[in-house]
Amino acid sequence: MESIISQSYEVHFGDLAKAALKQHIAKSDYSKVFVLVDENTKKYCLPFFKMEILDHPVNAVFEIESGENNKNIDTCVKVWELLSNEDGDRKSLLINLGGGVLTDLGGFVASTFKRGIDFINIPTTLLSIVDASVGGKTGVDLGVLKNQIGVINQPVMVLVFTEFLKTLEPRQLVSGYAEMLKHGLISDQEYWTQLKEGEKFTDSEHIQKSIAIKNKVVLEDPTEKGLRKILNFGHTLGHAIESYCLDNPEKKTLLHGEAIAVGMILEGYLSHELKGLSKLSLEEIKTTFLHHFERVDFTDEDIESILKLLKFDKKNTHGDINFVLLHSIGEAVSDVKVPEELFEKAFAYYKE
Amino acid sequence: MESIISQSYEVHFGDLAKAALKQHIAKSDYSKVFVLVDENTKKYCLPFFKMEILDHPVNAVFEIESGENNKNIDTCVKVWELLSNEDGDRKSLLINLGGGVLTDLGGFVASTFKRGIDFINIPTTLLSIVDASVGGKTGVDLGVLKNQIGVINQPVMVLVFTEFLKTLEPRQLVSGYAEMLKHGLISDQEYWTQLKEGEKFTDSEHIQKSIAIKNKVVLEDPTEKGLRKILNFGHTLGHAIESYCLDNPEKKTLLHGEAIAVGMILEGYLSHELKGLSKLSLEEIKTTFLHHFERVDFTDEDIESILKLLKFDKKNTHGDINFVLLHSIGEAVSDVKVPEELFEKAFAYYKE
Structure with missing residues (x-):
């Protein structure tokens, strides 16, 4: 399917997405590649992602709990600490594999870790594919107030694989x-x-x-x-x-x-x-x-x-x-x- | 003294700074003006700032504890909550009145509150005047790791008043x-x-x-x-x-x-x-x-x-x-x- 040119990044679909990811990582001099998942995408999407999509070693997989009630600063602190503990530096890449909660939070974590590292969004729900995948909004909730804390920042690219939709209820x-x-x-x-x-x-x-x-x-x-x-x-x-x-x-x-x-x-x-x-x-x-x-x-x-x-x-x-x-x-x-x-x-x- | 044109903002000194602040607030349609201080600048700088510099009502003054050990996410959460409680919105202005710890943290809080509100830095220590006032680095520490979390974002303007140096040891x-x-x-x-x-x-x-x-x-x-x-x-x-x-x-x-x-x-x-x-x-x-x-x-x-x-x-x-x-x-x-x-x-x- 034809790719969509967004602001400073591109949205790719299926096989083109796979090729774009491979090409981007090959030309970038990343020191580390990290993947952020939740318990659902770890189980249903990560194996396919590692086997069929990402043609590159992963330095560490970080897991957060799914759900809007975990889209908060405490979860960000956990991921920042994981990034630090795994010697994440300014040339690290974070791949966000999940729905809107995960891509919003992962985008914010990446945009603020050491004043900003590269991130790629791979939305795995229909909602995040058609909504969160374009626009550059990142952020988390503050108490009951949605998306109070965040920045506008663009992912390196957004990759859409409709295979993941088969895992949804x-x-x-x-x-x-x-x-x-x-x-x-x-x-x-x-x-x-x-x-x-x-x-x-x-x-x-x-x-x-x-x-x-x-x-x-x-x-x-x-x-x-x-x-x-x-x-x-x-x-x-x-x-x-x-x-x-x-x-x-x-x-x-x-x-x-x-x-x-x-x-x-x-x-x-x-x-x-x-x-x-x-x-x-x-x-x-x-x-x-x-x-x-x-x-x-x-x-x-x-x-x-x-x-x-x-x-x-x-x-x-x-x-x-x-x-x-x-x-x-x-x-x-x-x-x-x-x-x-x-x-x-x-x-x-x-x-x- | 001559003003210095920095990236997207200007550094003004003394009387010119006072005039620039007045003019900027007059032309901006701010819904609220907030001031961030610590216990030192509240005591030694805020009275002078309110009486001699800022020709505009202040909606609320937020106080944080001074010191590098308070330059962390917990302090950010407190200020984000204060901003929320005072009905801070996207058209609010945050004025950071303090040293480098305060302007680094206040800049990060403003840059991430509702995906970014305007902020003005008024450095009150010699170190923050000559170092933190120019460059657009904002951020806080993560544990013992300095400035691990932050963004590059520019203040609306930086104002330098050498009167504040008299308050320093x-x-x-x-x-x-x-x-x-x-x-x-x-x-x-x-x-x-x-x-x-x-x-x-x-x-x-x-x-x-x-x-x-x-x-x-x-x-x-x-x-x-x-x-x-x-x-x-x-x-x-x-x-x-x-x-x-x-x-x-x-x-x-x-x-x-x-x-x-x-x-x-x-x-x-x-x-x-x-x-x-x-x-x-x-x-x-x-x-x-x-x-x-x-x-x-x-x-x-x-x-x-x-x-x-x-x-x-x-x-x-x-x-x-x-x-x-x-x-x-x-x-x-x-x-x-x-x-x-x-x-x-x-x-x-x-x-x-």
């Missing part, structure tokens, strides 16, 4: 599908229409299309001053919902895609109320997401707590809450202020 | 003097000769000369691939000595300048043995530093431990130890490999 695949649908909603009606039938969203062509959409947006606005904000559609309420459920032992923890699927219905409602998204399109969005994602129960207390969390969202400068909304399917608008009374109406619409 | 002033002497040794014989009499090294013209020398080197090589390495003269052994004394309860803790003063005598000896530095210049270097810095006692065990620490120095890629040495006073050469047997001879020369 259906629920995790569908979580990535939510981000792919988002790419259609914010910039490509035709792609949305193709995807929403949901039959073969793991096809390489769809995956590549999603990466290409995200890449185009990021290239035009690497530091998130303008256009890039549209990638946050569904995420303002979605993040708050995700954080709330993660932190509340009585609620079922939602995968990222499951939370933003709710967020996209809610923000679709706001789009209809404020930005002219048609009733028909709104219903199409709601029907599509509720077809693929089980409806989540929210009590009045849940909703109150979620709205409180909103003001901590990292994108809210000056205390205002800015939303990305849709004029129509395929056309997004950012920096929309939303009157507070609409939030509860949006949840009511979701529950209907 | 003589020992701290002399520590900064060691870095100024280094600037002469690596690139300007005339400046070295002026400075080594040691009468008025805190004069503004000398301070500005030192910053200008460092700035010139950094501008030519921001990412430390070549020329910038010469700034490490005296630091390869100096850092190891500093770390060893800090970590060993039986040794007196050395200030940074005190440690590199020893390092410059030792590396001066290596320069004489390997790179043709004349015996006369070597004696001049030794006499100068021992005139201003008390001779440190090193036992054979001390020396053995210090040499073990050397291999952990962050600049040693591929396990080799690279030194910056002098051809002559004012002319440095980097990437020199040194035979191990010379290290003990260098210490013997220092003790003579």
